[in-house]
Amino acid sequence: MERRVFLKKYLKVSVFFLLTLFSAIASLFIFPSVKREKKTLFFKVFSEYNLPKRGLKRVDIKIENNVRHYSMAVFIVNHDNEIFALSPVCTHLGCLVNWSRHKNLFICPCHGGVYDIKGFIKEGPPRKPLSRLPLKTDNGEVYIGLKV
C-alpha cells in the first residue's frame, strides 16, 4: 500500500472516530440521563393506639431496599384535632429540624430556620413550610408515605 493511500485511510478512520466520540459526548448534554422517578411507599410506624393524643411524636422509620439500609425520622403531629405527618427536612438547605418542647417550635440548627407545630415558617431563611407526608391508617395500623 502506498504511503499516500495509507495516510488517506488513516485520516478517514481518525475523522470518523473523532466524530463518533464528539456525537456521543454531545448526546450526553442534549439528552441528559432520565432521572429515576421515586415512588411513594407506605411504611407501618405503629398502631393507631400510639398516635399522639396531642402534641407530637417523633418516629424513626427503617428503610431497607436492595441498595441501602437507612432510617428516617418523621414527626407525627396531633394539633387542633388534626393528625398529620411532617418531614424533618428543613426546606432551606435540607438540614434536619429538632422539636423544642420549651419553645413549641421546630428549630433548624444550621441557619436558624424556625417553624411552628404545623410546619409553617416563623423565622429564618426557609421560604417554604415543612413538607407534609402522606399518612393513612389501615386495620388499626398507621402508615407514612415516603418517596424512596
Ligand code: FES
Ligand atoms: S438548612 Fe435549615 S435554615 Fe438553613
